Amino acid sequence: MNTQVSIAGVTFKNPVMTASGTFGSGMEYSEFVDLNKLGAVVTKGVANVPWPGNPTPRISEVYGGMLNAIGLQNPGIDVFLERDLPFLAKYDTRIIVNVCGHSISDYVEVTERLGDHPEVDMLEINVSCPNVKEGGISFGQRPEALEEITKEIKAHAKQPIILKLSPNVTDIAEMARAAESAGADALSMINTLTGMKIDIHKRTFALGNKTGGLSGPAIHPVAVRMVYQAAQAVKIPIIGMGGISSAEDAIEMLLAGATAVSVGTMNFIDPYATEHVIQGIWDYMSEEGIEDIQTLIGAVSER
Amino acid sequence: MKRKEEAVVLSQREISSGIYDMWIETKLAEQAKAGQFIVLYPKDRSLLMPRPISICEVDGYKRSIRIVYRVVGDGTREFATYQEGDVIDIMGVLGNGYNLKAAKGKKVLLIGGGIGIPPLVELAREMALMSSKLMIGNTIEIVSALGYRDSDTFLRTDLEAYSRVYVATEDGSTGARGTVMDAIEDFDIKADMIFACGPLPMLRSVKQLALEWDVPAYLSLEEHMACGIGACLGCVVKTTQPDAHSHVNNARICTEGPVFEAREVEI
Numbered sequence: 377m378n379t380q381v382s383i384a385g386v387t388f389k390n391p392v393m394t395a396s397g398t399f400g401s402g403m404e405y406s407e408f409v410d411l412n413k414l415g416a417v418v419t420k421g422v423a424n425v426p427w428p429g430n431p432t433p434r435i436s437e438v439y440g441g442m443l444n445a446i447g448l449q450n451p452g453i454d455v456f457l458e459r460d461l462p463f464l465a466k467y468d469t470r471i472i473v474n475v476c477g478h479s480i481s482d483y484v485e486v487t488e489r490l491g492d493h494p495e496v497d498m499l500e501i502n503v504s505c506p507n508v509k510e511g512g513i514s515f516g517q518r519p520e521a522l523e524e525i526t527k528e529i530k531a532h533a534k535q536p537i538i539l540k541l542s543p544n545v546t547d548i549a550e551m552a553r554a555a556e557s558a559g560a561d562a563l564s565m566i567n568t569l570t571g572m573k574i575d576i577h578k579r580t581f582a583l584g585n586k587t588g589g590l591s592g593p594a595i596h597p598v599a600v601r602m603v604y605q606a607a608q609a610v611k612i613p614i615i616g617m618g619g620i621s622s623a624e625d626a627i628e629m630l631l632a633g634a635t636a637v638s639v640g641t642m643n644f645i646d647p648y649a650t651e652h653v654i655q656g657i658w659d660y661m662s663e664e665g666i667e668d669i670q671t672l673i674g675a676v677s678e679r
Numbered sequence: 680m681k682r683k684e685e686a687v688v689l690s691q692r693e694i695s696s697g698i699y700d701m702w703i704e705t706k707l708a709e710q711a712k713a714g715q716f717i718v719l720y721p722k723d724r725s726l727l728m729p730r731p732i733s734i735c736e737v738d739g740y741k742r743s744i745r746i747v748y749r750v751v752g753d754g755t756r757e758f759a760t761y762q763e764g765d766v767i768d769i770m771g772v773l774g775n776g777y778n779l780k781a782a783k784g785k786k787v788l789l790i791g792g793g794i795g796i797p798p799l800v801e802l803a804r805e806m807a808l809m810s811s812k813l814m815i816g817n818t819i820e821i822v823s824a825l826g827y828r829d830s831d832t833f834l835r836t837d838l839e840a841y842s843r844v845y846v847a848t849e850d851g852s853t854g855a856r857g858t859v860m861d862a863i864e865d866f867d868i869k870a871d872m873i874f875a876c877g878p879l880p881m882l883r884s885v886k887q888l889a890l891e892w893d894v895p896a897y898l899s900l901e902e903h904m905a906c907g908i909g910a911c912l913g914c915v916v917k918t919t920q921p922d923a924h925s926h927v928n929n930a931r932i933c934t935e936g937p938v939f940e941a942r943e944v945e946i
């Protein structure tokens with residue numbers, strides 16, 4: 377059976393990756409999961425300088441999911457290159473670095489620094505974080521802004537770039553086309569949906585940042601729909617994520633048109649989740665007599 | 680090594696109104712230390728996040744862990760229904776725990792407020808055990824000051840086994856009237872070192888006291904958690920110095936904590 381997939385010339389032993397920000401730098405979960413088994417590790421967002429993130433509380437559980445407002449706290453590119461990258465490079469897995477910034481020049485700086493490190497296989501450009509005021513999502517909600525930043529980063533990138541799209545838009549297909557036409561090598565989606573929770577006893581916002589990003593099982597159908605719409609609109613490969621909690625959810629994503637998938641919030645509920653999803657895909661393929669995983673990609677048909 | 684595993688409930692009883700005392704059999708007990716915690720995963724699939732609960736006691740053979748918790752929401756309400764023989768999912772052991780070595784030869788004050796008292800039981804037990812093996816002059820004198828709402832003074836006798844206990848109650852029914860800080864003043868308690876766990880306002884007062892007395896104070900902090908293992912950056916506390924891991928003035932309570940020296944954190 378073949379579970380190998382390829383995106384922009386990079387091959388992955390299987391299509392299961394970790395969603396940025398839910399797996400740290402890989403180090404924390406390496407006590408639970410054999411990182412060698414993963415298709416890729418996608419790191420937490422990395423900026424040009426350390427970011428302190430948002431005030432607490434940063435986490436709130438909601439029905440079927442969670443809200444987070446971490447605010448992209450990260451130690452910056454220097455620490456990432458000194459500490460986190462050498463750790464990940466010891467493993468036989470692909471490394472995708474998630475890049476964030478407040479301005480185009482921030483993104484370009486990180487992109488250029490990563491260009492000197494061939495251990496990094498791809499860059500995922502986060503233009504969809506709902507939790508930071510400047511940067512992040514402001515580039516991901518207008519097609520013109522998305523095109524501009526994609527072009528700039530592409531011009532400076534040595535590795536293929538994945539544009540991570542926001543679900544907080546009216547027309548995902550339009551955004552997908554904008555990224556493709558500006559030179560994106562691949563897309564990933566969805567980032568979190570902006571939400572809010574109010575504590576009725578304290579009569580305050582549950583999160584220090586007032587709003588937060590909704591993730592987890594509750595958003596899965598939204599993610600499947602958006603991956604499908606984007607896959608219909610563009611030719612570049614898509615990495616699908618959003619509420620994947622089982623192999624069934626992952627296979628649904630592949631059928632909708634994703635070439636690979638990322639497991640996010642589920643890691644918190646089950647630290648072995650990525651391995652379970654990989655095993656489950658394998659079981660499904662053998663039960664259904666599927667020789668090559670590629671035949672599942674976009675294979676949903678009308679009833 | 681942290682692990683998620685199935686544990687078996689050995690016993691559970693309600694020791695005070697809405698406060699439950701549960702012993703669970705788990706291999707994690709082998710490595711569990713005072714001040715550390717585990718997380719419990721509710722069986723109800725709509726409750727996604729693991730619930731962090733402190734280690735209240737480890738049995739002498741290191742085969743089981745005791746937790747004591749208050750029912751405050753759906754997760755803890757579910758835990759309260761568990762009975763002997765039930766199998767539950769837990770992960771641990773998490774966090775740094777208390778630095779016992781620093782207590783050698785000192786008079787130590789344990790300050791606990793309400794549902795912050797449980798981790799002090801294992802701390803007192805381990806310190807008493809350590810002290811019994813130390814040379815005269817290097818032993819540890821343990822004093823506890825505990826704050827409760829009313830005369831329902833859960834875990835008091837547990838701490839009396841290892842320490843001299845002073846109590847404060849909000850309604851004045853036992854001990855000093857008011858908070859645990861009032862008990863410390865009323866009974867004129869003094870110490871060379873403090874360990875404290877309880878609500879944030881209490882921890883703020885303890886930090887103040889530690890600065891006045893010019894003694895070290897180790898505080899157990901809480902924050903909402905998602906991963907529990909240092910990956911999500913959800914559970915941070917502001918630190919006075921840049922943190923060695925995050926390189927900003929934020930430390931992860933689940934990993935660098937939950938125990939911090941009072942001067943390290945801005946609370």
Ligand SMILES: Cc1cc2nc3c(=O)[nH]c(=O)nc-3n(C[C@H](O)[C@H](O)[C@H](O)COP(=O)(O)OP(=O)(O)OC[C@H]3O[C@@H](n4cnc5c(N)ncnc54)[C@H](O)[C@@H]3O)c2cc1C
Pocket residue numbers: 437716728729730731732733734747748749750751752753754755756794797798900901902903904937
């Ligand atoms: C390190 C640590 C040790 C703890 N030790 C104990 C203990 O020994 N005994 C005890 O009774 N309680 C302890 N708590 C608090 C305990 O985790 C919460 O009371 C519990 O998670 C509430 O869950 P719930 O579903 O009943 O409540 P809900 O309010 O319905 O929970 C909703 C969400 O908020 C989170 N949450 C709610 N209150 C807290 C809180 N105070 N701290 C962190 N997360 C919270 C829950 O985990 C859940 O994700 C500890 C917390 C931490 C961080």
Ligand SMILES: Cc1cc2nc3c(=O)[nH]c(=O)nc-3n(C[C@H](O)[C@H](O)[C@H](O)COP(=O)(O)O)c2cc1C
Pocket residue numbers: 395396397398420421444446448474502505540565566567568590591592593595617618619620638639640641642905911913
């Ligand atoms: C705690 C947390 C932190 C996240 N941090 C990032 C991040 O740094 N960069 C990013 O592009 N996405 C981040 N995300 C979004 C996830 O990568 C993912 O797109 C989203 O959570 C949906 O997937 P899920 O439902 O499987 O979690 C974060 C999500 C969570 C829950």
Ligand code: FES
Pocket residue numbers: 903904905906907908909910911912913914915931932933934
């Ligand atoms: S709970 Fe995720 S970092 Fe502490």
